[in-house]
Amino acid sequence: MSTPFAALHxxxxxxxxxxxxxxxSARALVAAGFRAIGxxxxxxxxxRGIEDATRASRDASLAVTRELRDTLxxxxxxxxxxxxxxxxxxxxxxxxxxxxVDGVNLEDATAGxxxxxxxxxxxxxxxxxxxxxxxxxxxxxxxxxxxxxxxDAIARVRRYVDAGADGVFVPGALDVATIEAITxxxxxxLNVLASATLDRHRLAELGVARISxxxxxxxxxxxxxxxxxxxxREGRPPGDAVSYDEVQAWSQTSSSS
Numbered sequence: 001m002s003t004p005f006a007a008l009h010x011x012x013x014x015x016x017x018x019x020x021x022x023x024x025s026a027r028a029l030v031a032a033g034f035r036a037i038g039x040x041x042x043x044x045x046x047x048r049g050i051e052d053a054t055r056a057s058r059d060a061s062l063a064v065t066r067e068l069r070d071t072l073x074x075x076x077x078x079x080x081x082x083x084x085x086x087x088x089x090x091x092x093x094x095x096x097x098x099x100x101v102d103g104v105n106l107e108d109a110t111a112g113x114x115x116x117x118x119x120x121x122x123x124x125x126x127x128x129x130x131x132x133x134x135x136x137x138x139x140x141x142x143x144x145x146x147x148x149x150x151x152d153a154i155a156r157v158r159r160y161v162d163a164g165a166d167g168v169f170v171p172g173a174l175d176v177a178t179i180e181a182i183t184x185x186x187x188x189x190l191n192v193l194a195s196a197t198l199d200r201h202r203l204a205e206l207g208v209a210r211i212s213x214x215x216x217x218x219x220x221x222x223x224x225x226x227x228x229x230x231x232x233r234e235g236r237p238p239g240d241a242v243s244y245d246e247v248q249a250w251s252q253t254s255s256s257s
Contacts, residue, residue: 008076031250037072038103083120102134103136104134128165157186189210
C-alpha cells in the first residue's frame with residue numbers, strides 16, 4: 001500500500017500517533033508538529049458523558065471525525081471506529097467510505113466481548129474492497145480484555161492481515177517477549193500503546209511501527225484539569241498552562257491554512 005499515511009509505518013522507526021477528542025485538542029497537537037492524528041473513542045465518549053466501546057458514541061465519533069477532516073484538511077487523519085459500530089460488513093464499509101479519512105481502527109470486540117474472528121475478517125475485507133487507499137489498522141482485544149494468550153492474539157491478527165488489514169494494533173501492557181513474538185510472527189506493521197516501561201527507542205528496537213497514545217492524552221488533560229481547579233480552591237498556584245493568545249493562534253493558523 002502506497003499512501004502518505006501508510007508510509008509513516010516503518011517497523012523499527014515507529015512514529016507517534018497522538019489521539020485527539022475534538023478540534024481544539026487536534027489543533028494543539030498540530031501546533032506541536034504532529035503530522036498525523038488519530039481520534040480516541042474513550043476521549044470522544046467521555047467528553048460527552050457517554051460510555052466507551054458500546055456503540056453509544058457512534059454519532060459523536062463520526063461528528064468529531066468529520067469536524068477534524070473539515071477543519072484540518074492538511075492533517076493525516078485516522079479514526080477510531082470501535083468495532084465499526086455495526087455487525088454488517090457492508091454497513092461498516094459504507095461508513096468508512098463516507099468519512100474521507102486516511103485510516104481507521106477496527107477492533108474485534110463488541111460490548112466487552114471478543115467476537116468470532118471470521119466476523120472481523122468480513123468487516124476488514126468489505127472496507128478494503130470499498131476503500132483500498134484507507135489504512136485499516138486491525139485491532140485485537142485479546143490482551144485488553146484478558147481473554148487469551150500470545151498465540152491467540154497472533155492467530156487473530158494473522159487472519160486479519162490475510163483479510164487485507166494494512167497494520168495490526170495490539171493494545172495492552174505488553175512486555176518485550178510478547179512484542180518480539182508478534183513482530184516475528186506477523187508480516188504487517190505493529191501498533192502498540194505508549195508504554196510507561198518501554199520508551200520509543202526500545203519499541204523501535206523491538207520492531208514496532210506505530211505508537212498510539214490512545215486515551216492517555218484525554219486522561220492526562222482531565223488529571224491536569226482537576227489538579228488546577230483543586231489548587232485554586234486550596235489557595236495553591238495552579239501551575240503552568242498554555243496561554244490564551246496561544247490557543248487563539250492555533251485557531252487562526254488553522255483557519256488560514
